[in-house]
Amino acid sequence: MLAFVIRRILVGVAMIVVMIFVVFALFFANGNPAINQCGKYCTPEKLAEITGLLGYDKSIPEQFGSFTVGLVAGRDFPVNDEYRQALIDNGFENRIIHCDAPCLGYSQSDQKTVNQLLVKAAGPTLSLAIVSFLIWIFFGVLIGVLAAVNKGRWLDRIVVGSTLVVYALPVFVIGTFFLQYVAIKWQLYPYPRFEALKEPADIIPWLTGILLPALTLALFFMAAYVRYTRAFVLESMSEDYIRTARSKGLPERTVLFKHGLRAALTPLVTLAGLDFASLLAGAIITESVFNYQGMGALAVKANNNHDLPVLIGLVIVGATAVIVMNIIVDILYAYIDPRVRVTK
Amino acid sequence: MSGPLLEVKDLTMHFPIRSRGLIPRTVGHVPAVDGVSFSINAGEALGLVGESGSGKSTTGRLITRLHQPTSGQIIFDGQDIAQWSSRQMKPLRRDIQMIFQDPYTSLNPRHTVGEIIGAPLEIHKLVPKQGRLRRVQELLEIVGLNPEHYNRYPHEFSGGQRQRIGIARALTMQPRLLVADEPVSALDVSIQAQIINLMKDLQKEFNIAFLFIAHDLAIVRHFCPQIAVMYLGKIVENAPREELYTNPQHGYTRALLSAVPDMRQATVGGRRERIRYVAGQEEITPATAS
Amino acid sequence: MTRPFLSVENLVVHFPTPDGVVRATDGLSYTVEPGKTLGIVGESGSGKSVSSSAILGLHRNTSAQVSGRIWLDDVDLLTLSDKDMQARRGKDVAMIFQDPLSALHPYYTIGDQVAEAYRVHNNVSRKAARDRAIEMLDRVGIPNPKLRVDDYPHQFSGGMRQRAMIAMALINDPQLLIADEPTTALDVTVQAQILDLLQDLQSEFKTALIMITHDLGVIAEVADEVLVMYAGRAVEYGTTKQLLTAPSMPYTLGLIQSVPDLSSDVNEPLRPIPGNPPSLLDPPSGCAFAPRCTFKHLVADGLPDTVMPELEEIAPGHLRRCHLKEHDLSKLTPLAVGDVA
DSSP, rough: OOHHHHHHHHHHHHHHHHHHHHHHHHHHHGGGGHHHHHTTTOOHHHHHHHHHHHHHTTOOHHHHHHHHHHHOOEEEEEOOOOHHHHHTTTTGGGGEEEOSOOOOOEEETTTTEEEHHHHHHHHHHHHHHHHHHHHHHHHHHHHHHHHHHHOOOOOOOOHHHHHHHHSSSSSHHHHIIIIIIIIIOOSOOOOOOOOOSGGGGGGGHHHHHHHHHHHHHHHHHHHHHHHHHHHHHHHHTTSSSHHHHHTTTTOOHIIIIIIIIHHHHHHHHHHHHHHHHHHHHHHHHHHHHHHEEEEEEEHHHHHHTHHHHHHHHHHHHHHHHHHHHHHHHHHHHHHOOTTTTOOO | OOOEEEEEEEEEEEEEEESSSOOEEEEEEEEEEEEEEEEEEHHHHHHOOTTSSSSSSHHHHHHHTTSSSEEEEEETTEOOOOTTTTHGGGGGGGGGGEESSOOSSEEEEESSSHHHHHHHHHHOOOSSSHHHHHHHHHHHHHHHOOGGGGGGGGGSHHHHHHHHHHHHHHHTTTTEEEESSTTTTTTTTHHHHHHHHHHHHHHHHHHHHHEEESSOOHHHHHOOOOOEEEETTTTEEEEEHHHHSSSSOHHHHHHHHHHHHOTTHHHHHHOOOOOOOTTTTOSSSSOOHH | SOOOOOSEEEEEEEEETTTTEEEEEEEEEEEOTTOEEEEEEOOOSSOHHHHHHHHTTTTTTSSSEEEEEEETEEGGGSSSOHHHHHHHHHEEEEESSHHHHHSSTTTHHHHHHHHHHHHHHHOOOHHHHHHHHHHHHHTTTTTTTHTTTOOOOGSHHHHHHHHHHHHHHHTTSSEEEEEEETTTSOOOOHHHHHHHHHHHHHHHHHHHHEEEOOOHHHHHHHHHEEEEEETTTTEEEEEEHHHHHHHOSSSHHHHHHSSSSSTTTTTTTOOOSSSSSSSSOOOOSSSTGGOOOOOOSSSSTHHHOOOOOOEEEEEEEEEEEEEEOSOHHHHHHOOOOGGGO
């Protein structure tokens, strides 16, 4: 088992390295990005400033090299040596930005390192991801099991029909409904605002602030997971070992949860892990509806500003999250299903 | 043509065992088929019996070249096809065909019966398009099915009928050797006899040689005048039918025969004596559990 | 106790399906005594498995419609509440199934599953249940039971898995054991060992055993009495010797003749039963076997196709469902197989 885990981790690291390379190549394929970032009202001085600050005049392999070095050992901005020297000479040494490892770059429009921006955006995104994940898993699996057990009856039909409707509703419709009607118009819920969680005392305000957007996101996934669970449970309950369990005299409750659901877990774990990973990269639409400054909002802003370093940083973080979750899912899978485990 | 139609010499198939450490390596091999030799003359039937893990099914797949043997010779009609490429094998696929065990999974449920039986005609392009339907209907009739049913799908037929379709498909290109891998095990008892009789008739009419792979000793005895017994990848005994059943030489053959449930026990009453086989020794009691 | 230990009376099991009602069994009756083995013979569609599932009460909470009586030790199982039936399932009556690989849960160890059968009916600690499981695994002939109790089903061979299933079924010393094709998926030498094991355990515990199979050789070796089923009904019932040496119903005779054994004449073609078993969705009126019967021409015209023959006792303990007047089929001349309409 240990060798299995180590092997997966090594492969994961290799994948991250390759992915960074691919991201870099993609983003720099279109020539000097400084021009885009400079914007409509570009002056030659501003262009030179951006180019010198971020080193866009260097060759691509060189930029990749500095980026990689920055990841490992940190780097300084402005990249251009003359600019840095000029700052030092003029007594503006404190204007040199020291970006510690792992340095993902510097955002010229926000005047902060990408790392700082990501850390700030991580709060809302992580909160959103975790809370909505818990909601959708708990209710999705529960309702899915209920539907499977009552297959064909009215409960099942209602569940199947409503999941289809919910799944078809766009996230911004659900979100806007919650925001405009539930919170604002009908005043059923306090206006959702993100409250950071710094100490245990913050939990109630934090939870209150995150609930509506989390619910918006969760409803979407819940619809899918109700259907998945229902299908997997129906399948596992038709297996021969269920008949054996019943013939031993086990109560139906035990047969369902201990024997049936356990078998349905493996595909659910796989799906849940990957869906959770995708949330870690930010939920763009939900954050935008509720005006939460998470990674999704950051991505939108960076895209509008052609802020390349931020975009690169976001892609790397998102892809790393997926790769890491993949490894976790693989390990969990081997834990649940002994047939997958390797024997000597 | 002189000499046997099929001659197998020292046929070996080793499946690699991959260690699952940090870097997967091949640490050993499983000798699924371990130096097997036998021959079949044209129009004759050889039975290959054994239990699971004996290598009999693998041997069948090696003969039809669904696998490539690790070593050894497969001499068909004077040529050693053991290491032939798939391109070289293609024309030979008309001569060597296989009938599979499970009539429920060996037919593509999305193809009509006519498409299934006619597929070889299409692949080998020996019969012009207009003649294909006629040949399909001919084959349906040969195996005892209604020739008008060529447009039906496999699920519309019973298990025994599906097996007949499988046989028709194998006969399309007029093969000279049929490898039948447990052709009746998945069928109801009263239907098994129908299929066995059909295969016997076809053998006589078209002079087809058979490699009949099975674990059911009674059925094999009925079909094959010569029978080879396999154990752990090797042939332990190869004898004409009467000799094998009345005077088995090898300990394993004797153990096998003593284990077959026999209807005559009803008249004799009581319980039968079992002969146990332990590799390397003769009859020992009690056996280790398996 | 006036009733036999197990007495199934007029069991009817119907399943409503989108295509119609499947009449799995229609008026089935049989008995078994402790220490004895009843063999139930039938092919697919005979209804042989369905009736035994009904004994275990596995039809409850499904759409199956069941009527009749199933007396076990003077209690009608069909009248019990779900809770009472559940208390007996796995304790008084147990079942082992055909494919031990799919019948065992792949995610739990053998020990867990065997011990679970014990803990359901006995209020004991996990350790006590585990010890009992090891004891049973040893009893059924699994070597190194203390080590193997923590193995998973896929780490056992087919024969060992079936032994584990037998351990699981017998762990509560049930009075009735139902074995549904227990050896069909196993190699012939392993099959012999399993059959011997079952017979040894039966003589030790005096369990009543129902052996469901399509293999007449297994019946010959194991069963004291035989029930032959066709299209959901019993068509012949008697001692093994009676049925296998002098069958009185054409289907039984057809089964025996279509199966080659180690002494049959190899130059004679096998004598299959023509046609196919009937669909349980739309069973024919009259005798269900009539369309395939080679003796039909000896019965008054039209009778087999319209009237269902009753089960009658033609000799003490030997019952048969057939229109033929003659009981000894060897005295009659059947039609050639190819001539059956």
